[in-house]
Amino acid sequence: MGSIGTLLLPRFVLPVRPERTVLREHAVRLLDGRIDAILPADEAAVRYPDDDRVDLGRHALLPGFVNAHTHSPMSLLRGYADDLALDAWLREHIWPAEQRWVSPEFVREGTQLALVEMLRGGVTCFNEMYFFPEVIAETADEAGLRAVIGAPVIDVPTPWASGIAECLERSRELVDRFAATERIDVALAPHAPYTVDEAGLAAVKALSEETGVRVNMHVLEAAWEIRHSREQFGKGPLQRLHGHGLLGPEFMAVHMVHLDEADIALLVETGTHVIHCPESNLKLGNGVCPVPALLEAGVNVALGTDGAASNNDLDLLGEARTAALVAKGFSGDPEALDAWKVLDLMTINGARAMGRESDFGTIEPGKLADLCAFDLDWPETQPVHRVHAQVVYSAASRQVSDVWVGGRRLLEAGAPTTLDLPGILASAEAWNARMKVA
Amino acid sequence: MGSIGTLLLPRFVLPVRPERTVLREHAVRLLDGRIDAILPADEAAVRYPDDDRVDLGRHALLPGFVNAHTHSPMSLLRGYADDLALDAWLREHIWPAEQRWVSPEFVREGTQLALVEMLRGGVTCFNEMYFFPEVIAETADEAGLRAVIGAPVIDVPTPWASGIAECLERSRELVDRFAATERIDVALAPHAPYTVDEAGLAAVKALSEETGVRVNMHVLEAAWEIRHSREQFGKGPLQRLHGHGLLGPEFMAVHMVHLDEADIALLVETGTHVIHCPESNLKLGNGVCPVPALLEAGVNVALGTDGAASNNDLDLLGEARTAALVAKGFSGDPEALDAWKVLDLMTINGARAMGRESDFGTIEPGKLADLCAFDLDWPETQPVHRVHAQVVYSAASRQVSDVWVGGRRLLEAGAPTTLDLPGILASAEAWNARMKVA
Numbered sequence: 001m002g003s004i005g006t007l008l009l010p011r012f013v014l015p016v017r018p019e020r021t022v023l024r025e026h027a028v029r030l031l032d033g034r035i036d037a038i039l040p041a042d043e044a045a046v047r048y049p050d051d052d053r054v055d056l057g058r059h060a061l062l063p064g065f066v067n068a069h070t071h072s073p074m075s076l077l078r079g080y081a082d083d084l085a086l087d088a089w090l091r092e093h094i095w096p097a098e099q100r101w102v103s104p105e106f107v108r109e110g111t112q113l114a115l116v117e118m119l120r121g122g123v124t125c126f127n128e129m130y131f132f133p134e135v136i137a138e139t140a141d142e143a144g145l146r147a148v149i150g151a152p153v154i155d156v157p158t159p160w161a162s163g164i165a166e167c168l169e170r171s172r173e174l175v176d177r178f179a180a181t182e183r184i185d186v187a188l189a190p191h192a193p194y195t196v197d198e199a200g201l202a203a204v205k206a207l208s209e210e211t212g213v214r215v216n217m218h219v220l221e222a223a224w225e226i227r228h229s230r231e232q233f234g235k236g237p238l239q240r241l242h243g244h245g246l247l248g249p250e251f252m253a254v255h256m257v258h259l260d261e262a263d264i265a266l267l268v269e270t271g272t273h274v275i276h277c278p279e280s281n282l283k284l285g286n287g288v289c290p291v292p293a294l295l296e297a298g299v300n301v302a303l304g305t306d307g308a309a310s311n312n313d314l315d316l317l318g319e320a321r322t323a324a325l326v327a328k329g330f331s332g333d334p335e336a337l338d339a340w341k342v343l344d345l346m347t348i349n350g351a352r353a354m355g356r357e358s359d360f361g362t363i364e365p366g367k368l369a370d371l372c373a374f375d376l377d378w379p380e381t382q383p384v385h386r387v388h389a390q391v392v393y394s395a396a397s398r399q400v401s402d403v404w405v406g407g408r409r410l411l412e413a414g415a416p417t418t419l420d421l422p423g424i425l426a427s428a429e430a431w432n433a434r435m436k437v438a
Numbered sequence: 439m440g441s442i443g444t445l446l447l448p449r450f451v452l453p454v455r456p457e458r459t460v461l462r463e464h465a466v467r468l469l470d471g472r473i474d475a476i477l478p479a480d481e482a483a484v485r486y487p488d489d490d491r492v493d494l495g496r497h498a499l500l501p502g503f504v505n506a507h508t509h510s511p512m513s514l515l516r517g518y519a520d521d522l523a524l525d526a527w528l529r530e531h532i533w534p535a536e537q538r539w540v541s542p543e544f545v546r547e548g549t550q551l552a553l554v555e556m557l558r559g560g561v562t563c564f565n566e567m568y569f570f571p572e573v574i575a576e577t578a579d580e581a582g583l584r585a586v587i588g589a590p591v592i593d594v595p596t597p598w599a600s601g602i603a604e605c606l607e608r609s610r611e612l613v614d615r616f617a618a619t620e621r622i623d624v625a626l627a628p629h630a631p632y633t634v635d636e637a638g639l640a641a642v643k644a645l646s647e648e649t650g651v652r653v654n655m656h657v658l659e660a661a662w663e664i665r666h667s668r669e670q671f672g673k674g675p676l677q678r679l680h681g682h683g684l685l686g687p688e689f690m691a692v693h694m695v696h697l698d699e700a701d702i703a704l705l706v707e708t709g710t711h712v713i714h715c716p717e718s719n720l721k722l723g724n725g726v727c728p729v730p731a732l733l734e735a736g737v738n739v740a741l742g743t744d745g746a747a748s749n750n751d752l753d754l755l756g757e758a759r760t761a762a763l764v765a766k767g768f769s770g771d772p773e774a775l776d777a778w779k780v781l782d783l784m785t786i787n788g789a790r791a792m793g794r795e796s797d798f799g800t801i802e803p804g805k806l807a808d809l810c811a812f813d814l815d816w817p818e819t820q821p822v823h824r825v826h827a828q829v830v831y832s833a834a835s836r837q838v839s840d841v842w843v844g845g846r847r848l849l850e851a852g853a854p855t856t857l858d859l860p861g862i863l864a865s866a867e868a869w870n871a872r873m874k875v876a
Contacts, residue, residue, distance in 0.1 A: 012718065034758055037764060066568065075820075076821060077823075078819075078820070078821065078823070078828070078832060079822070079823045079824045079827040079828045079831060079832060080778060080823045080824075082776070082824070082827045082831060083766075083772060083773050083776040083777060084772055084773065085772045085773070086772070089772075104812060113817055113820065116817045117674040117817050117818050119819070120818070125516040134617060197545070206664075227479030246567060253539065281767065282763035282764060282766055282767030283763055283766055283767075283772065284620070284766070284767045284772050285761075285767065285769070285770050285771050285772030285773075285856055286767070287767060287770065287775070288454050288767060288771075304571055308832075311831075312827065312828075312830075312832045313818055313832050313833040315818070318756075322760070322763065324719060325717055325720035325721055325760065326722075326764070326767070327718065328521075328721055328723045329721075329723065329724075329725060329764070330725060331723070332723050332724075333723050334522055334523045334524070334531075334722050334723030335521050335522065335723075336529075336723070338520070338521040339520060339521060377863060379554045379555050379558070379862060379863060379866070380555050380558070380751055380753070381516075382513075382516070382551065382863055382866035382867070382870075383516065383866040383867060383869050383870035383873075384517070384870060385515075385516070385517045385518045385873070386517045386518075386520070386750070387872060389520045389750065390516070390517045390750075393517060393520060393721075393750040393751075394517060394746075395747075396834055396835070396836055397834070398834055398836055421817065425815060425817060425818060427818055428817070428820035429820070431821050432820075432821035432822060432823060438692045
């Protein structure tokens with residue numbers, strides 16, 4: 001008591017917990033980077049007269065969004081190749097471009113472009129998988145965002161590492177280097193069952209146990225993965241990962257389009273998290289992860305944008321809307337994945353997948369002050385009959401005006417405070433010019 | 439020659455025709471409300487030194503978008519009820535609210551809210567179906583947009599008309615009243631096969647023949663329509679409409695989710711247009727119109743947002759992106775409905791459905807100057823490797839900076855020039871307060 005806090009004063013608070021709650025005319029008090037209290041605005045004025053006040057007008061305040069799967073530097077490959085199947089897209093376009101262009105400089109500048117886009121869309125924390133993860137970690141930390149940085153493990157030579165052995169060596173260095181960096185967690189990110197062999201999976205498991213870091217991996221993205229796995233290993237990809245002891249509450253399985261009942265039972269039994277990337281899955285023609293069935297069974301499902309090369313944006317709100325629409329459209333049940341559940345996918349479920357549900361993902365006293373504010377005073381979100389529906393089904397991500405991470409305001413009235421937007425735009429333009437190949 | 443025109447000078451022109459064309463550093467010359475010429479910018483400077491010049495920086499210039507199905511005044515019902523099936527949504531929520539609130543004032547103010555949203559999203563022409571169509575027509579015309587105003591014909595008493603007979607009477611008045619209004623076309627809009635009886639359909643056909651106006655109708659939106667039609671009329675809805683002579687190049691069939699091969703053949707044979715509203719169809723759990731199969735067969739498919747009560751926005755670009763994603767995701771073919779085809783759906787195909795393909799829908803000399811400009815200099819659309827993909831897969835509708843209809847600039851650097859945005863926001867807020875029922 002007695003310390004000077006900050007009172008955020010929006011018109012609406014959507015705290016996500018308690019469930020299905022809208023608070024009107026409430027203040028959210030920030031103190032020392034955390035949420036100190038949530039109380040009626042008039043009471044806050046009396047109780048904390050010396051606090052700084054941030055008047056958020058007719059805005060809605062929400063927990064910061066968690067982008068649970070992305071490849072940030074691929075922002076520089078946005079729109080580089082589209083309307084192609086996963087295999088051709090990867091092997092004929094993306095991998096050759098990466099081989100030619102990916103460098104620490106590409107990764108730093110691509111990450112900055114991604115960070116500014118994510119902040120402008122309300123994202124406060126992201127789960128990353130890309131080469132030169134040490135550069136991504138540094139860049140995210142400098143900009144003030146929170147991140148889980150996955151060190152890629154892949155049996156393909158890349159500009160970052162020659163193969164699985166070097167990936168693992170560098171992964172270990174990454175764990176050590178960022179162990180004390182508060183906003184950065186490190187994870188292991190084996191690319192996919194079809195690009196990591198048996199010895200590689202065993203080594204990932206061993207290193208994860210030794211260092212205590214989480215694992216995230218593309219699994220069951222395309223139908224051919226299952227055939228390939230059965231032919232080569234005599235079992236499906238999920239069963240193979242389970243054989244290596246990888247599934248569990250420390251494992252984030254990304255995509256998960258092609259699931260049968262036994263797979264779902266295995267996810268429930270092991271407490272494995274699923275990261276749903278609906279737009280990438282649709283765009284590459286892979287299909288749709290059965291989210292309503294997973295939630296019904298009790299699986300934790302979070303949401304990711306995937307990289308901008310396959311989406312083609314890092315707009316978690318747009319992703320959430322697509323998740324709701326396809327869940328209803330594919331199941332034929334318009335009540336499937338309602339707007340409240342969608343808010344969970346974007347926030348607390350992402351935090352849970354990262355093992356951080358006690359630290360962020362909702363607006364509750366004691367949690368880190370990771371927040372975003374939406375300006376609902378655009379014609380596109382008027383009138384505000386039901387604020388949660390207006391956010392999920394109508395708002396544009398650019399209606400995010402302000403973002404705080406650990407109480408620090410990283411976006412203020414639409415402008416980034418830690419990232420140089422004109423410099424980032426100039427850099428993107430320069431990469432475009434450089435990458436124009438005849 | 440000798441008249442003063444206006445040279446629009448964007449970085450990119452996507453004229454839609456010729457197909458798959460990107461022009462760089464070109465000028466589009468406007469004269470007397472029409473597109474006079476498209477030529478290299480340096481040549482234009484020499485040839486038309488006295489013209490007004492509009493420097494559009496790093497923008498992309500496209501044909502204005504055609505929203506081929508909407509219920510504009512329902513903007514005031516945005517987010518009023520969600521996550522419900524079509525039948526419950528209509529009968530338990532939307533129809534009662536309409537019965538209570540819909541009036542000329544509601545329609546005028548709801549239309550203004552819709553118009554400002556559509557303009558801000560690049561829409562220059564829309565195909566409308568709602569009560570008090572005379573008010574919608576006046577409001578659209580005052581604001582300077584182009585529209586096809588459908589007069590609703592429905593066997594349910596509404597605040598506008600007591601039933602089918604009065605609907606038809608008022609439809610005839612509407613045709614007469616707007617016959618000489620340049621930007622307004624009138625159409626007949628029988629609501630759906632399940633809300634217009636045999637005599638009603640016959641009367642619609644007769645009035646359409648007599649007056650020469652087009653017909654647009656919700657058809658095959660929900661699966662139960664087919665059962666209902668077979669039970670009551672001994673044939674499917676499409677076959678029933680064909681029996682009345684309604685199908686043809688003057689007929690716009692909206693939704694069209696549940697089609698078999700015979701239905702598709704009938705559409706081809708008659709030259710009937712299909713209006714695809716993917717987000718509404720998904721959200722209400724109805725499914726997905728088989729657009730790739732329709733295009734393959736040679737059917738003209740245009741795109742509509744439906745009303746904001748079921749979408750929940752009037753963002754044709756967002757609708758286009760959803761159309762591309764679900765076409766790929768449902769078919770399993772990532773090459774289905776590529777970004778170029780999507781641009782056709784939003785522009786020339788909409789014009790064609792309205793019988794106006796020689797007047798607008800592309801940037802070609804002689805056509806009306808209905809245009810929109812996108813500011814691509816946002817981080818979300820950088821770098822611009824392939825401009826058409828950046829527009830279709832990455833741009834937000836709010837990147838539309840400028841809109842011209844018939845050469846008149848209705849949106850200028852993001853601000854509407856004919857609509858009072860603060861007044862529209864205040865009106866939406868007032869409706870929200872008024873409609874709050876315990």
